[in-house]
Amino acid sequence: MAELTLTINGQTHKVDVDPQMPLLWVIRDFIGLKGTKFGCGIAQCGACTVHFDGEPIRSCSYPVAGAVGKKITTIEGISEHIDHPIQKAWIAQQVPQCGYCQSGQIMSAAALLNHNHTPTDADIDAAMSGNICRCGTYQRIRRAIHQAADLINNNKTA
Amino acid sequence: MEQSSNIARRKFLKITGITGAALVLGVGFSEKDKIARVFNMSADAGQSHELTPYIFIEKSGVITIMNPKAEMGQGTYQSVPALIAEELEVSLEQVIVKFTSGQAKYKDQSTGGSSSVNSNYFPLRNVGASAKEMLIIAASKQWNVPVAECYAENAKVFHKPSGKSLTYGQLAEPASKLDVPQKPKLKDPRDFKILGKQVARQDIPLKVSGKALFGIDAEVPGMLYASIERCPVLGGKLVSFDDSAALKIKGVQRVVKTERVLGKIKYMGVAVVADNYWAALQGRKALKVQWDYQGYDQFNSRDYEQSLRVLSKKEGLVAHNEGNFDRQFAGAPHKIEAFYETPFVSHSPMEPMNCLAQWKDGKVEVWLSSQGAEWTRDTIAESLGISKEDVYVNMQFNGGGFGRRILQDFAVEAAGISRAINKPVKVIWTREDDTQLGPFRPMTFSAMKAGLSNDGKVTAFQHKVISPSIDATTAAKYDKSKADETMVEGISSQPYEIPNMKNTYVFSDIHLPLTWWRSVTASTVAFPHESFVDELAVAAGKDPLEYRLEMLTKPSDTKRVLTKLKEVSGWDKPLPAGKGRGIAQWVFFAGLCGHVVEVSKQKDNSIKVDKVYAVIDLGTVVNPDNVRSQVEGAIVMALTAATKDAITFENGKTMQSNFHNYRMVRMNEMPVIEVHILAEGGPVIKGVGEPGLPSLAPALCNAIFAATGTRIRKLPFDLNKIA
Ligand code: FES
Ligand code: FES
Numbered sequence: 020m021a022e023l024t025l026t027i028n029g030q031t032h033k034v035d036v037d038p039q040m041p042l043l044w045v046i047r048d049f050i051g052l053k054g055t056k057f058g059c060g061i062a063q064c065g066a067c068t069v070h071f072d073g074e075p076i077r078s079c080s081y082p083v084a085g086a087v088g089k090k091i092t093t094i095e096g097i098s099e100h101i102d103h104p105i106q107k108a109w110i111a112q113q114v115p116q117c118g119y120c121q122s123g124q125i126m127s128a129a130a131l132l133n134h135n136h137t138p139t140d141a142d143i144d145a146a147m148s149g150n151i152c153r154c155g156t157y158q159r160i161r162r163a164i165h166q167a168a169d170l171i172n173n174n175k176t177a
Numbered sequence: 178m179e180q181s182s183n184i185a186r187r188k189f190l191k192i193t194g195i196t197g198a199a200l201v202l203g204v205g206f207s208e209k210d211k212i213a214r215v216f217n218m219s220a221d222a223g224q225s226h227e228l229t230p231y232i233f234i235e236k237s238g239v240i241t242i243m244n245p246k247a248e249m250g251q252g253t254y255q256s257v258p259a260l261i262a263e264e265l266e267v268s269l270e271q272v273i274v275k276f277t278s279g280q281a282k283y284k285d286q287s288t289g290g291s292s293s294v295n296s297n298y299f300p301l302r303n304v305g306a307s308a309k310e311m312l313i314i315a316a317s318k319q320w321n322v323p324v325a326e327c328y329a330e331n332a333k334v335f336h337k338p339s340g341k342s343l344t345y346g347q348l349a350e351p352a353s354k355l356d357v358p359q360k361p362k363l364k365d366p367r368d369f370k371i372l373g374k375q376v377a378r379q380d381i382p383l384k385v386s387g388k389a390l391f392g393i394d395a396e397v398p399g400m401l402y403a404s405i406e407r408c409p410v411l412g413g414k415l416v417s418f419d420d421s422a423a424l425k426i427k428g429v430q431r432v433v434k435t436e437r438v439l440g441k442i443k444y445m446g447v448a449v450v451a452d453n454y455w456a457a458l459q460g461r462k463a464l465k466v467q468w469d470y471q472g473y474d475q476f477n478s479r480d481y482e483q484s485l486r487v488l489s490k491k492e493g494l495v496a497h498n499e500g501n502f503d504r505q506f507a508g509a510p511h512k513i514e515a516f517y518e519t520p521f522v523s524h525s526p527m528e529p530m531n532c533l534a535q536w537k538d539g540k541v542e543v544w545l546s547s548q549g550a551e552w553t554r555d556t557i558a559e560s561l562g563i564s565k566e567d568v569y570v571n572m573q574f575n576g577g578g579f580g581r582r583i584l585q586d587f588a589v590e591a592a593g594i595s596r597a598i599n600k601p602v603k604v605i606w607t608r609e610d611d612t613q614l615g616p617f618r619p620m621t622f623s624a625m626k627a628g629l630s631n632d633g634k635v636t637a638f639q640h641k642v643i644s645p646s647i648d649a650t651t652a653a654k655y656d657k658s659k660a661d662e663t664m665v666e667g668i669s670s671q672p673y674e675i676p677n678m679k680n681t682y683v684f685s686d687i688h689l690p691l692t693w694w695r696s697v698t699a700s701t702v703a704f705p706h707e708s709f710v711d712e713l714a715v716a717a718g719k720d721p722l723e724y725r726l727e728m729l730t731k732p733s734d735t736k737r738v739l740t741k742l743k744e745v746s747g748w749d750k751p752l753p754a755g756k757g758r759g760i761a762q763w764v765f766f767a768g769l770c771g772h773v774v775e776v777s778k779q780k781d782n783s784i785k786v787d788k789v790y791a792v793i794d795l796g797t798v799v800n801p802d803n804v805r806s807q808v809e810g811a812i813v814m815a816l817t818a819a820t821k822d823a824i825t826f827e828n829g830k831t832m833q834s835n836f837h838n839y840r841m842v843r844m845n846e847m848p849v850i851e852v853h854i855l856a857e858g859g860p861v862i863k864g865v866g867e868p869g870l871p872s873l874a875p876a877l878c879n880a881i882f883a884a885t886g887t888r889i890r891k892l893p894f895d896l897n898k899i900a
Contacts, residue, residue, distance in 0.1 A: 020427065036453075037427070037428075044453060047394075048402075048454060049453075052387070053387065053390065055387070056576070057529065058529070058836075059835050061835055061837065063836035063837050064527070093387070098386075101382050101385060109381070110381055110382060110385060113377065113802055114381075115380075116810055117526070117527065117528070117574070118389050119526075121385060143844065147843075147844040151836060151843065153525060153527045154810045155813025156806070157813065157842075158809055158847060159806070160844070
């Protein structure tokens with residue numbers, strides 16, 4: 020056990036856990052943020068995606084000790100009022116079905132748009148192929164990412 | 178009297194958590210009239226009818242609609258309450274939707290067979306319309322004006338001439354004193370504001386912000402976590418276990434035996450209970466367990482496939498017989514035969530199986546993702562030997578179901594562990610557990626035969642299904658003397674006008690747990706059937722779409738679907754070399770859909786799936802955007818089943834374990850999908866969740882044949898390795 024300090028969504032949390040414990044379980048069961056999901060545990064599905072300093076990582080395969088000192092963002096931290104351009108686009112395109120993969124999808128898409136405001140289909144393939152959606156919402160995800168990019172770009176010019 | 182009504186009322190508050198409801202309407206079966214009737218439960222709460230409350234209107238104006246159907250991605254969170262809201266004249270933003278709990282007598286709370294909307298279409302509209310009429314009458318009395326001068330809109334009743342209005346909250350109490358109209362006037366579909374319209378789903382904002390609570394997210398104070406080690410050879414028995422190393426792991430509290438129940442099948446397991454899930458997993462790894470494989474370690478799916486091929490030589494039990502197949506086939510100038518194979522597959526919903534159970538004083542409360550609160554309640558009660566009234570089910574959002582969450586094995590495990598340790602415990606399966614332990618979709622083979630006349634017409638046709646049986650593996654009784662209706666479902670109801678047809682079934686025993694998988698048998702028999710029809714068209718030298726239409730001279734829904742597909746896919750426009758298109762349709766218990774798939778051969782000889790056109794036939798449509806969403810999803814699931822991995826067994830063990838070797842179609846492999854809806858209106862409402870799946874695989878393989886000349890008769894296959 021070790022006392023660790025984590026910065027999640029701008030808040031600091033102290034946890035006393037096995038340093039080898041994957042960040043996913045710390046976020047879900049010690050911090051209590053349930054939006055980040057468990058899908059595979061081996062970095063194959065992306066359901067557990069969170070950001071380290073804006074970059075996507077798979078929290079199921081990341082020992083919590085490695086998260087100390089990083090700025091961690093979870094789905095709960097990307098907007099306060101469900102108004103991140105990606106969330107707006109996701110609602111407009113009615114993307115989710117069961118919804119279980121969608122926190123991870125949104126975190127991967129948000130990371131893509133952090134760097135790239137004009138993603139091509141190939142960019143989307145590259146950024147999103149680590150996220151499985153068993154319900155098959157990929158076509159809508161693609162459309163929503165293009166729409167979110169437009170929202171961001173229109174905001175810039177406005 | 179007073180007292181019993183209070184008890185009934187209290188019960189029902191516990192069920193719903195709603196305390197201040199003034200007007201409560203429900204549906205119950207009237208013994209007197211032998212029909213489903215709408216009941217005023219605000220006044221009737223003490224009566225002995227087994228009532229299902231659906232609408233609660235509180236004085237404060239809060240309106241709650243109960244939803245008896247599980248939400249697993251198919252949109253019933255919106256589409257089922259929409260039926261009530263439409264008639265009640267409220268928007269979905271104005272109501273709270275709650276899931277029923279399996280506690281009260283909500284008839285049929287199970288979700289499957291694409292039936293959620295069609296089975297509720299009239300009963301639920303009736304409840305909404307009754308409530309609206311009562312509210313209008315209450316208002317007209319209050320104002321002392323004729324009922325005909327009042328109308329409802331936007332959760333208010335208006336007096337047309339004067340423009341004054343009262344809210345439903347203000348009217349709830351006086352309305353609750355009125356008789357319930359049994360034949361309320363239903364709205365003309367032309368006046369619908371919600372049904373048939375593009376309405377945003379209310380669960381979506383929750384699902385894009387991490388706020389939707391799934392089974393895995395449930396928590397109660399003092400809760401522990403469990404992970405269960407089970408025999409890697411399905412069917413093996415627990416001999417003994419050594420938990421000394423496991424108990425040394427920090428956080429591990431207890432190690433207990435568990436039972437997993439799948440109908441008549443019972444599997445033993447060893448659960449490690451810890452104060453966090455990671456510790457439970459570590460403890461599980463440290464267990465030393467001895468299993469007796471009971472000989473099932475001799476099982477190899479490759480041998481089983483071979484045994485089905487041998488069995489296919491048998492005549493089989495007759496499932497359907499018309500005309501004289503044997504004679505016509507024997508005398509046919511052209512005989513065509515083909516053998517098709519589909520594998521075991523896993524459901525693999527994104528949310529692994531899980532359940533939180535809290536045992537207290539002989540009763541158990543559970544929180545889980547399940548396709549049916551009633552199934553959960555009944556299975557737990559039966560397995561633990563307690564009464565149904567002592568099981569309380571809290572339904573959470575389902576992170577996918579696809580048939581897997583009909584069975585309640587994981588809920589029984591959790592309830593049993595909680596009873597054993599007398600503490601609340603959450604069982605979470607790993608992805609490996611989910612992939613390897615079943616229940617699986619049954620491996621299903623098909624032997625096809627047809628006789629063609631000299632002008633290419635089908636004169637004799639046979640579809641023989643050779644497979645293990647879902648019922649035989651899990652149901653208490655199985656009749657081997659009859660063709661298994663589930664395993665041949667749909668093969669005899671295709672509307673092709675074929676004069677001599679004999680469809681048969683050959684049963685094969687197996688020890689594995691098997692179950693329904695999205696669209697059930699249609700997902701394994703449409704592929705051989707519709708691929709074979711394509712083979713016949715090729716043999717006859719005809720266009721596959723025209724060939725099908727020639728067998729459909731009478732008007733039928735299938736004919737309409739094919740005709741629409743021809744139009745929307747531009748079927749008659751020639752494709753450049755290296756590209757091909759294929760068509761297939763399937764009509765079965767859940768509905769009807771057809772696909773045209775376009776593929777192209779790449780430079781490296783791999784096949785790319787470029788585009789899929791789907792036409793789904795519905796009758797009446799509740800939410801067209803949701804229908805498109807469901808069909809898109811069904812196509813992706815079918816594409817995965819056709820082109821990714823099978824579940825296979827070696828020495829009794831499942832060879833696939835997680836998404837690296839049980840792969841799913843991903844973003845970069847997506848074709849463009851275009852969904853068209855045929856909705857003629859009227860009382861017919863067909864299913865939405867499943868029909869988009871079965872005909873995708875045959876349409877794809879027919880397209881690959883058109884592009885390459887290679888006929889695929891075994892699923893799954895690799896798009897990168899087509900000769
Ligand atoms: S749970 Fe982390 S990638 Fe699947
Ligand atoms: S929405 Fe269900 S897994 Fe993606």
